[in-house]
Amino acid sequence: xxxxxxxxxxxxxxxxxxxxxxxxxxxxxxxxxxxxxxxxxxxxxxxxxxxxxxxxxxxxxxxxxxxxxxxxxxxxxxxxxxxxxxxxxxxxxxxxxxxxxxxxxxxxxxxxxxxxxxxxxxxxxxxxxxxxxxxxxxxxxxxxxxxxxxxxxxxxxxxxxxxxxxxxxxxxxxxxxxxxxxxxxx
Amino acid sequence: xxxxxxxxxxxxxxxxxxxxxxxxxxxxxxxxxxxxxxxxxxxxxxxxxxxxxxxxxxxxxxxxxxxxxxxxxxxxxxxxxxxxxxxxxxxxxxxxxxxxxxxxxxxxxxxxxxxxxxxxxxxxxxxxxxxxxxxxxxxxxxxxxxxxxxxxxxxxxxxxxxxxxxxxxxxxxxxxxxxxxxxxxxxxxxxxxxxxxxxxxxxxxxxxxxxxxxxxxxxxxxxxxxxxxxxxxxxxxxxxxxxxxxxxxxxxxxxxxxxxxxxxxxxxxxxxxxxxxxxxxxxxxxxxxxxxxxxxxxxxxxxxxxxxxxxxxxxxxxxxxxxxxxxxxxxxxxxxxxxxxxxxxxxxxxxxxxxxxxxxxxxxxxxxxxxxxxxxxx
Numbered sequence: 314x315x316x317x318x319x320x321x322x323x324x325x326x327x328x329x330x331x332x333x334x335x336x337x338x339x340x341x342x343x344x345x346x347x348x349x350x351x352x353x354x355x356x357x358x359x360x361x362x363x364x365x366x367x368x369x370x371x372x373x374x375x376x377x378x379x380x381x382x383x384x385x386x387x388x389x390x391x392x393x394x395x396x397x398x399x400x401x402x403x404x405x406x407x408x409x410x411x412x413x414x415x416x417x418x419x420x421x422x423x424x425x426x427x428x429x430x431x432x433x434x435x436x437x438x439x440x441x442x443x444x445x446x447x448x449x450x451x452x453x454x455x456x457x458x459x460x461x462x463x464x465x466x467x468x469x470x471x472x473x474x475x476x477x478x479x480x481x482x483x484x485x486x487x488x489x490x491x492x493x494x495x496x497x498x499x
Numbered sequence: 500x501x502x503x504x505x506x507x508x509x510x511x512x513x514x515x516x517x518x519x520x521x522x523x524x525x526x527x528x529x530x531x532x533x534x535x536x537x538x539x540x541x542x543x544x545x546x547x548x549x550x551x552x553x554x555x556x557x558x559x560x561x562x563x564x565x566x567x568x569x570x571x572x573x574x575x576x577x578x579x580x581x582x583x584x585x586x587x588x589x590x591x592x593x594x595x596x597x598x599x600x601x602x603x604x605x606x607x608x609x610x611x612x613x614x615x616x617x618x619x620x621x622x623x624x625x626x627x628x629x630x631x632x633x634x635x636x637x638x639x640x641x642x643x644x645x646x647x648x649x650x651x652x653x654x655x656x657x658x659x660x661x662x663x664x665x666x667x668x669x670x671x672x673x674x675x676x677x678x679x680x681x682x683x684x685x686x687x688x689x690x691x692x693x694x695x696x697x698x699x700x701x702x703x704x705x706x707x708x709x710x711x712x713x714x715x716x717x718x719x720x721x722x723x724x725x726x727x728x729x730x731x732x733x734x735x736x737x738x739x740x741x742x743x744x745x746x747x748x749x750x751x752x753x754x755x756x757x758x759x760x761x762x763x764x765x766x767x768x769x770x771x772x773x774x775x776x777x778x779x780x781x782x783x784x785x786x787x788x789x790x791x792x793x794x795x796x797x798x799x800x801x802x803x804x805x806x807x808x809x810x811x812x813x814x815x816x817x818x819x820x821x822x823x824x825x826x827x828x829x830x831x832x833x834x835x836x837x838x839x840x841x842x843x844x845x846x847x848x849x850x851x852x853x854x855x856x857x858x859x860x861x862x863x864x865x866x867x868x869x870x871x872x873x874x875x876x877x
Contacts, residue, residue, distance in 0.1 A: 375513035379816075380766050384510040388502070426502035499762035499816035 319435045320447040325484040327451040330476040333458045335402040337413040349459035352418025353452035360432040364444035367436030378437040379498035385434035386492025392427040396481035512777050514769040517826035527829045528869040530849030531862040536586045543593030545859045552855030554842040564860045566623035571863040573630035607646035616665040618654045622684035629691045648692045651685045652704045659711025661685045683730030690737040713753035727760045729796030736803040751809050758813050761796040765820040787851025791864025794824035798871025825872035
């Protein structure tokens with residue numbers, strides 16, 4: 314995987330437009346951004362840890378990096394299909410105060426199986442730094458979307474819906490590219 | 500957690516790649532040579548196929564595989580394995596006794612008079628006799644090699660495609676009849692002929708076929724799935740070693756593509772298990788011939804990477820996959836102890852079985868793969 318592909322993969326897999334409506338509705342914008350930053354940082358720490366141990370983990374699991382790329386591509390493909398045809402997650406009851414960073418920001422919005430698999434595949438292929446940079450950019454977009462006002466929304470619902478699905482299509486394309494890359498690798 | 504389990508079981512099961520020592524690889528190759536020695540008939544042919552489940556021996560035979568087995572035995576003789584040369588010589592004698600002569604260019608082909616002649620049989624016999632020439636230094640087949648080469652050149656079309664059959668009725672190649680392996684076999688034979696006889700002009704038809712293989716064959720003959728062609732891998736390695744020759748970019752690209760095609764198959768094969776859930780999702784072990792050809796292809800491409808820096812980026816992975824294949828081969832070979840529990844131990848010891856069947860080319864390809872992995876630098 315090239316560095317650009319890793320960045321693109323994280324951004325479209327996170328799909329910030331899809332998460333927009335599910336971020337906790339804190340009383341003020343500052344609190345909303347704060348819990349998103351906290352949840353994002355926690356999620357990033359997990360992905361950074363996975364990227365750091367990716368090579369050793371794959372060694373331990375007896376899986377070649379190229380095979381992990383195929384796995385990541387297939388899992389992302391499923392996630393892309395879900396994002397394309399499924400409804401985006403809706404806002405659900407959140408834990409109080411800063412704990413909203415854990416539920417729902419980290420779990421279930423940012424800590425997701427497909428991102429974990431991607432972090433391992435990218436960590437083994439492109440290393441720790443590239444993976445963390447890509448994941449940070451993706452999380453940053455979610456933070457920026459949290460900064461946008463909940464009411465009125467910055468984009469009409471129909472436009473946001475199209476953006477979610479276009480990103481899903483991009484995820485499917487990226488997932489296929491990653492899987493093919495893994496298949497063609499030695 | 501459920502996702503992790505599904506991914507682990509269905510997508511990335513563990514890749515099991517034992518790392519046998521050089522001695523273990525050599526012993527496995529020697530045991531396979533032993534199988535071919537024990538199961539050779541007095542006329543020089545080998546037991547074609549044995550079904551251990553039914554305890555039945557097949558009466559079929561195949562000249563392409565006969566030539567291939569002879570080749571692998573000369574390769575084994577080249578690294579000093581006991582009995583290999585003697586057994587190979589008997590196989591070569593059988594082939595010399597079954598040559599068909601023809602015109603216009605004086606040619607010889609391995610086959611039966613009156614029957615269609617297979618390009619692959621003559622190509623592999625050519626490679627086998629060239630291997631013999633290299634191992635023994637004996638030049639007595641040089642005239643025959645030229646005639647065999649003439650037959651191969653006659654099968655090459657203007658665009659470099661190789662016709663796989665020759666018809667005794669028309670005394671001409673059968674038009675529009677190709678075989679997935681005959682092209683690579685002919686290419687390797689021609690490439691080796693040029694290396695052995697650099698002044699004889701074998702390089703021109705070899706280049707012609709190489710160009711076709713690298714650029715047109717996948718489109719013209721087999722679009723999908725792409726062929727993993729160990730014979731072409733051998734051939735491009737051979738051509739890269741021609742004095743002063745440098746492979747074209749399309750040929751290097753083809754070699755790189757082949758490295759990927761072989762590589763993913765090796766990884767997939769190493770995920771297979773004999774039983775359990777993994778067999779359900781990955782299927783049974785490949786036959787020894789299938790696994791062996793992967794090892795041959797990977798090994799030949801690894802040797803190519805050793806002499807062409809444009810493949811440096813895949814050299815390390817190729818070495819890993821070659822080692823993996825040899826590990827699987829050593830692991831899956833029937834040992835003397837295991838053979839004792841079978842109906843005919845002499846037909847089982849040293850062989851590779853697939854669904855109770857072993858065929859002569861299971862041993863052939865496994866021997867070649869083990870020898871390539873033993874010393875990929877040579």
